[in-house]
Amino acid sequence: MKNLSRSDLSSALSAVIKRFAVLSGTLMISAVSIAGFYKTALPNSYFISKGENLMINSAFSISAKPCESKYTVALTDTSARASKTTESTLMLFGSVPIKNVTSTSIDRPSLVPCGQAFGIKLLTDGVMVVDFSRVEGGCPAKSCGIKEGDIIISIDGKKVSSxxxxxxxxxxxxxxxxxxxxxxxxxxxxxxxxxxxxxGAYKAGMWVRDSSAGIGTLTFYDAQNGTFGGLGHPVCDSDTKEMLPLSAGLVGKVNITGLVQSDKGKPGQLLGEFSGSENLGSINLNCEDGVYGSLDKNPSAAEPVELGFRQEIKKGKAKILCSIDGKEPESYDILIEQINLAGGSEHDMVVKITDTDLLEKTGGIVQGMSGSPIIQNGRLVGAVTHVFIDDPQHGYGIFADEMYSRSQEIAESSENSSENAS
Known part of the structure; x- marks a missing residue:
């Protein structure tokens, strides 16, 4: 073995230190880059259950460090579920700061998972312009600047709703x-x-719509305040694809009479009809996250389950509840393939139907299944919202905690109305 001189040892040690410094610098740059990605990929606010710490399921270790200079703020929500909000810093690998976020700790809600088909009846706030026609060689409405999707509120000061x-x-x-x-x-x-x-008559050359009706799936019922969430996406006009402005809405009972199977390039649909004139409740909100309102009674015999928060959802096995034959909802296997926690993202999850029984019956996701609750680890974590046209085995989903927040807006509005009335 060759003996190394003191100068040789010094040179070798210096080389090792330099390599270590380069490696450490590379790792630090990588960590900063990852932190930069998560800064935009993660939301700025979260729900957490009382007594629990904020934990985020991710490919890398992310923890939450309380901000010492911030204090908690006591809040009381409309359902009397006491809550408090704290601010903390998300840390990558426990040492690299990502960003400050807020977390609201609440008594974790228990909601009844539904899965039943329901009828949707909406009256618009104003009337929506859906098409134009030529009148004596022109189109007065189009010529004056009116466009498809416009909501006409009044004409010559007179409000219009039909x-x-x-x-x-x-x-x-x-x-x-x-x-x-x-x-x-x-x-x-x-x-x-x-x-x-x-x-023989004066005409404007435009077609308008004042109402809409359809079929969707109830996602959950909150027995504490009688509110519900369903559909997971807005009710839009069939011609303009614009969200219908809601004036009033009703929940109707429907009979499922059959279904058209989904196929590549041709999404299927549930076929049904309104069952009599009985109304089961009211729809008070039509928004990007679905339809929300109040029901006269619990629509399901299912036991309540806990609400799962978005940061708790994991890629992997889950189940959906839906009724494709008008009978009681059944449970079917799915996979949650993608989760997008970023605030303001267009879609929250990508799901895949894996249940052979459901695939045989429907070919995948069909129109009318929108709102089917997604259950993972015994908790309600989301709802199915869309089907992939070219691959009906796949579709999008929405987080259940977002839908829950919307339903609480309805509860708050109802509570304020009662207080004002008294």
Whole structure:
């Protein structure tokens, strides 16, 4: 064995230290890059159960360190579930800060998972323009700047909420200019519409819609305040694809009469009809996260389950509840393949139907299954919302805690209305 001189040992040690420094620097750069990714990929606020710490399921170790300079704020929500909000710093590997977030600790809600099909009846707030037609060689409505998807609120100061009201005002205009107040992309504006005389009546050359009806799936019922969440996506106009502005809505009973199987490029659908005139409750909110309101009674015999928070969801096996034949909902196997925790993301989860029985019956996800509750580890974690057109075995899902938050808005609104009435 060759003896090394003191200078040789010193040189070798120096080389090792340099390599270690380079490696440490590379690891630090990688950690900072990962932290930068999670800064945008993770939401800024969370629900957690009382007595538990904020934990996030992720590929890398992420913990939450309380901010010492921040204090907790006592809150009371509408369902009398006491809560408090704290601020903490998310840490990568326990040492690299990602960002500050807030977590609201609550008594974990227990909700009844549904899965039953329900009828949706909506009356719009105003009327929606869905198409145009030519009148005497032109189109008065289109020419004055009205566009498909516009919500007409009033004409000449008269509020309109039905096709008949719009037609009556236009017919009685005598061809005089009409001031039309409309809403477009959440902003109001006024245009001047001049009807044209054709075939014995004055016309505007536009088609409007004042109501909509369809079938979806109930996701959950909150027995504590009588609220429900369903569908997981908004009710949109079939022509314009725009979300319908809600004036009033009802929950109706439906009979499932059959289904059209999904196939590649051709999503299937549940077939059904409204069962009589009985109303089961009211719809008070139509939004990006679904439809929400109150039910007269619990629609399900299922036992309540705990709400699962988004940061607790894991990729892997889960189940959905749905009824495809009008009978009691059944449980079917799925996989949660992707989870997107980023706030404001268009879709929260990607799910895959793996249950051979369901695939044989439906070919995958069909229209009308939107709102089917997703259960993982005994907790309600989400709902199915969309089907992939070219791969109906796959679809999107929404987080259940987001839907729960929406249902609490309904509870709060109802409570405030009661207080004002008294």
């Amino acid at each position: 096709n008949a009201e719009v037609s009556s005002i236009i017919r009685n205009s005598d061809g005089e200019k009409c001031s039309v107040l409309l809403r477009r992309s959440g902003k109001e504006q006024t245009v001047d519409l001049t009807p044209v005389y054709s075939n």
